[in-house]
Amino acid sequence: MLGKDDRIEITVTVNGESQVVDVASSDLLIDVLREQLHLTGTKRSCDLQICGTCTVLVDGKAVSSCTTLAVETENREVRTVEGLADGETLHPLQQAFIDEFASQCGFCTPGFLMTAFALLDEVSRPTPEEVHRYLEGNVCRCGSYTNILNAIERAQPTTER
Amino acid sequence: MTTTGHSIGKAVPRPDAFAKVTGRAQYSSDITLPRMTHAALVRSTSSHGRITNIDTAQAEAVAGVVCVVTGRDMAELGVVDRHYGLTVLDQPILSDDLVRYSGEAVAAVVAETAQIAGEAATLVEVSVDPIEPMLTVDQALEGATLVHPERESAGSDGANIAAYYEFADGDVEAALAGAHYVHEAVFRFPMVAHYAMEPHCCIAAWNGTDLDVIAGTQQPFKVRSDLARMFGLQQNQVRVRVPYVGGGYGGKLLSKYEPLTVALAWKAKRPVKLLLSADESFRTISRHGSVVTMRTGVDADGNIVARDTRVILDTGAYADKGPGVAKKAAYRAKGPYDIPHFRSVAMAVYTNKVPAGAFRGYSTPQVVWAGESAINEIADHLGIDPLQYRRDHLLERGGDFMPSDTPMDADLVGGLQLAADGVRWAVPAPEGRGKGLATGVKDGGGGPSRAEAEVRLLADGSAEVLTGTSEIGQGAHAVYTQIVAEELRCDPARVTPRLPDTATSPFDHGTEASRSTVLVGNAVRKAAMSVADQLGEMVERLLGTRRDFVIEEHRLVFDDGSDAVLAELMARDRNLPVTHEFELGPIVSLSYHDTLVSGKAPLGTPSNFYEVGHGAAEVDVDRETGRVELIRYTSVADVGKALNPQTCAAQDEGAAIMAIGHTFFEEMVFENGELLNGNLAEYRLPLAADLPREGMGVELLENEDGPGPYGAKGAGEAGIISMAPAVAEAVYQACGVRIHDLPLNPQRVWRALNEATTQPGPD
Ligand code: FES
Numbered sequence: 059m060l061g062k063d064d065r066i067e068i069t070v071t072v073n074g075e076s077q078v079v080d081v082a083s084s085d086l087l088i089d090v091l092r093e094q095l096h097l098t099g100t101k102r103s104c105d106l107q108i109c110g111t112c113t114v115l116v117d118g119k120a121v122s123s124c125t126t127l128a129v130e131t132e133n134r135e136v137r138t139v140e141g142l143a144d145g146e147t148l149h150p151l152q153q154a155f156i157d158e159f160a161s162q163c164g165f166c167t168p169g170f171l172m173t174a175f176a177l178l179d180e181v182s183r184p185t186p187e188e189v190h191r192y193l194e195g196n197v198c199r200c201g202s203y204t205n206i207l208n209a210i211e212r213a214q215p216t217t218e219r
Numbered sequence: 220m221t222t223t224g225h226s227i228g229k230a231v232p233r234p235d236a237f238a239k240v241t242g243r244a245q246y247s248s249d250i251t252l253p254r255m256t257h258a259a260l261v262r263s264t265s266s267h268g269r270i271t272n273i274d275t276a277q278a279e280a281v282a283g284v285v286c287v288v289t290g291r292d293m294a295e296l297g298v299v300d301r302h303y304g305l306t307v308l309d310q311p312i313l314s315d316d317l318v319r320y321s322g323e324a325v326a327a328v329v330a331e332t333a334q335i336a337g338e339a340a341t342l343v344e345v346s347v348d349p350i351e352p353m354l355t356v357d358q359a360l361e362g363a364t365l366v367h368p369e370r371e372s373a374g375s376d377g378a379n380i381a382a383y384y385e386f387a388d389g390d391v392e393a394a395l396a397g398a399h400y401v402h403e404a405v406f407r408f409p410m411v412a413h414y415a416m417e418p419h420c421c422i423a424a425w426n427g428t429d430l431d432v433i434a435g436t437q438q439p440f441k442v443r444s445d446l447a448r449m450f451g452l453q454q455n456q457v458r459v460r461v462p463y464v465g466g467g468y469g470g471k472l473l474s475k476y477e478p479l480t481v482a483l484a485w486k487a488k489r490p491v492k493l494l495l496s497a498d499e500s501f502r503t504i505s506r507h508g509s510v511v512t513m514r515t516g517v518d519a520d521g522n523i524v525a526r527d528t529r530v531i532l533d534t535g536a537y538a539d540k541g542p543g544v545a546k547k548a549a550y551r552a553k554g555p556y557d558i559p560h561f562r563s564v565a566m567a568v569y570t571n572k573v574p575a576g577a578f579r580g581y582s583t584p585q586v587v588w589a590g591e592s593a594i595n596e597i598a599d600h601l602g603i604d605p606l607q608y609r610r611d612h613l614l615e616r617g618g619d620f621m622p623s624d625t626p627m628d629a630d631l632v633g634g635l636q637l638a639a640d641g642v643r644w645a646v647p648a649p650e651g652r653g654k655g656l657a658t659g660v661k662d663g664g665g666g667p668s669r670a671e672a673e674v675r676l677l678a679d680g681s682a683e684v685l686t687g688t689s690e691i692g693q694g695a696h697a698v699y700t701q702i703v704a705e706e707l708r709c710d711p712a713r714v715t716p717r718l719p720d721t722a723t724s725p726f727d728h729g730t731e732a733s734r735s736t737v738l739v740g741n742a743v744r745k746a747a748m749s750v751a752d753q754l755g756e757m758v759e760r761l762l763g764t765r766r767d768f769v770i771e772e773h774r775l776v777f778d779d780g781s782d783a784v785l786a787e788l789m790a791r792d793r794n795l796p797v798t799h800e801f802e803l804g805p806i807v808s809l810s811y812h813d814t815l816v817s818g819k820a821p822l823g824t825p826s827n828f829y830e831v832g833h834g835a836a837e838v839d840v841d842r843e844t845g846r847v848e849l850i851r852y853t854s855v856a857d858v859g860k861a862l863n864p865q866t867c868a869a870q871d872e873g874a875a876i877m878a879i880g881h882t883f884f885e886e887m888v889f890e891n892g893e894l895l896n897g898n899l900a901e902y903r904l905p906l907a908a909d910l911p912r913e914g915m916g917v918e919l920l921e922n923e924d925g926p927g928p929y930g931a932k933g934a935g936e937a938g939i940i941s942m943a944p945a946v947a948e949a950v951y952q953a954c955g956v957r958i959h960d961l962p963l964n965p966q967r968v969w970r971a972l973n974e975a976t977t978q979p980g981p982d
């Protein structure tokens with residue numbers, strides 16, 4: 059068992075690129091993404107796995123990076139909001155968020171996008187109840203919920219796997 | 220989708236949307252400067268006491284710690300004036316004598332990493348001689364101890380009053396005594412948290428004798444002026460930049476942690492970043508909890524003859540925006556009715572709790588909770604439908620909201636009817652359900668202020684619009700690009716808004732009071748019109764005749780279909796070789812808009828416009844559990860003209876969703892002055908699942924009757940005003956209980972139901 063300050067090198071694939079990072083066993087995924095890899099698109103708010111603004115995908119599943127240890131992602135695939143677009147071509151969810159005015163301050167947007175991505179990956183045509191249940195872990199204090207729901211709806215027919 | 224030259228009122232995508240959906244939008248918390256250090260704060264666990272010692276030795280010894288700062292360091296750091304605030308400058312950078320609330324910062328650790336700073340901060344030992352804390356406004360008014368012993372109470376009603384205001388007309392006591400019926404009640408509104416998703420963040424760096432600050436603030440020029448005053452600098456030595464801000468709602472107005480971060484950077488001699496945790500933002504600022512005692516008298520015909528209101532606002536340990544919030548509470552308490560005799564008193568009272576400041580709507584939700592609940596109850600007492608009662612008594616267009624102020628600029632009855640239609644008012648609610656409505660009005664645009672804007676048309680036909688408006692999510696920058704595009708007859712996508720930087724942005728008072736679209740928007744429009752004029756004159760000079768044209772990419776396209784390259788025209792006009800396109804510079808204009816001043820207006824500045832929010836609700840009450848479910852809600856905002864309808868509607872809907880919080884469940888809970896639920900595990904915010912079952916209806920009333928560009932009024936606050944009284948009326952209609960305390964959580968509703976069934980009702 060590692061002590062909390064022991065450092066270890068891990069290999070993790072982030073947005074399709076293999077990365078070797080030197081982390082302490084207590085380092086959180088969010089800090090490694092934001093500080094070591096300079097992927098600041100993943101946002102931090104509550105630190106408690108409640109607001110969802112720090113949501114990223116680990117092996118395709120939505121997780122809160124604020125409560126995920128970086129070492130847990132060893133040899134796994136992490137996808138962040140920076141990895142959604144294909145170059146300058148936006149993912150349909152991103153385009154739908156623009157078209158539906160789903161961002162106000164935009165601080166929650168990366169988290170909602172990643173949650174929505176995982177949802178549509180799991181269920182291609184979710185019922186409103188399924189969407190609500192999935193979004194229970196995402197807070198938008200600006201209250202853009204209706205537009206976010208519309209964006210998720212709009213993105214469905216063409217969402218790629 | 221967007222037609223060139225016709226961008227106003229169109230679904231133009233927000234200019235910040237691409238950056239926000241790709242994760243490229245930079246917020247203060249994302250920024251790192253070279254050699255930057257990180258700060259963590261030590262917060263008091265005592266609610267009230269005298270600091271006897273702060274032992275920093277252990278923290279200083281930690282490897283990676285750069286310095287530890289306490290209130291005692293301020294003089295040595297060259298701080299000229301350590302206090303800040305709005306009108307009452309009572310908040311110190313760090314206190315060196317009294318702690319006034321549990322959670323108050325009393326020391327700061329600067330270290331190489333945030334983690335080291337945070338760990339070292341736990342090693343700082345703060346010794347405090349306790350003083351009896353003032354935990355409620357009643358206690359504070361009695362004044363066993365004083366939160367600010369050096370200050371005199373601002374009112375004669377008791378101790379610890381930070382600010383006191385009164386507006387009155389006529390003889391309210393006589394009118395109440397002669398009234399046919401007097402409704403009297405006490406209404407409570409909880410202290411609630413802004414919870415902007417991005418916690419407060421500031422980065423400060425000293426470059427020689429100049430100061431560079433990056434902060435998530437709604438008021439960069441106010442921060443600049445505070446920093447210059449406090450640190451003995453000229454204003455031109457202070458630069459404040461504001462990247463995207465992850466939510467504000469009023470909680471990032473005035474200075475917050477900027478003065479402290481600057482002091483830390485001074486001591487550390489390196490750039491310092493102070494990024495709070497969400498829990499710390501909970502302990503920074505809040506919305507005033509309030510107690511409103513209101514008496515409203517009506518004559519035999521139901522006309523309102525008198526209203527007497529007393530508003531007590533819990534402003535916490537520091538005044539912050541409290542004085543302004545109190546002033547507007549007194550000003551708005553009478554409500555949008557023609558009432559010949561009224562007296563409205565409001566006071567901000569210090570307690571030993573988290574400070575309260577500006578929060579979307581200022582104090583309007585608190586006083587409208589009382590005022591509109593009272594109107595609903597009066598209508599009920601008189602046996603008149605509450606919609607009909609308001610049809611008969613709401614101010615008409617041109618009526619006095621307050622004597623000698625701007626006449627009412629809205630069709631209140633028409634707006635309320637739209638809200639009522641949204642919940643199918645005329646159709647009776649089924650068993651177990653009820654409907655209710657309310658109308659809320661605030662004077663809009665804030666007090667005296669200047670707004671400036673600069674528009675630059677560049678030689679390639681693209682444009683920039685510079686303002687001091689912080690982009691906190693409201694979408695003001697979207698609106699500015701559309702105004703420029705409308706006046707220059709170009710594609711809004713070719714207009715770029717610049718985020719505030721006090722070194723280069725034109726001046727602005729700040730991003731508050733729904734003023735940006737109207738006041739800054741007017742300045743933007745004037746500047747854009749001037750650029751369009753200059754362009755038109757240039758064309759006339761070169762072509763010998765005045766021509767109509769639009770800008771398409773880098774060309775002017777004239778009304779006869781011919782075109783010309785803008786850079787070539789500019790080169791000819793400026794006698795420069797066209798090969799030197801970059802030499803051409805822009806066609807530029809700086810314009811401003813000042814608020815009016817009137818000696819007669821009670822506030823000195825007549826209301827710029829009225830921000831009107833109507834709400835209508837249909838609820839279902841579960842008598843077993845006391846749970847109230849929102850079935851339908853319609854919010855009607857009178858916006859004059861929606862320049863970007865989607866953004867405007869999103870703002871109003873967002874405000875209404877925020878109101879779901881204080882109406883149904885949000886409340887900061889204290890025990891012995893300690894905030895018990897200052898984290899998201901224990902403080903619940905509205906979620907997608909809290910939307911009304913049948914959806915949230917938002918209607919924008921567009922009569923083009925506002926003083927802003929194209930007839931716009933301010934927006935973004937209206938939706939938060941009217942939900943609570945509309946829902947409370949709906950609850951009454953559903954199950955017969957009247958509740959005067961928010962939030963209407965299941966415990967409270969259940970208790971009220973139980974009391975109603977166990978007590979013999981009036982018959
Ligand atoms: S920051 Fe991770 S869930 Fe809120």
Ligand code: FES
Nearest residue numbers: 162164198199200
């Ligand atoms: S857009 Fe601001 S929190 Fe969602």
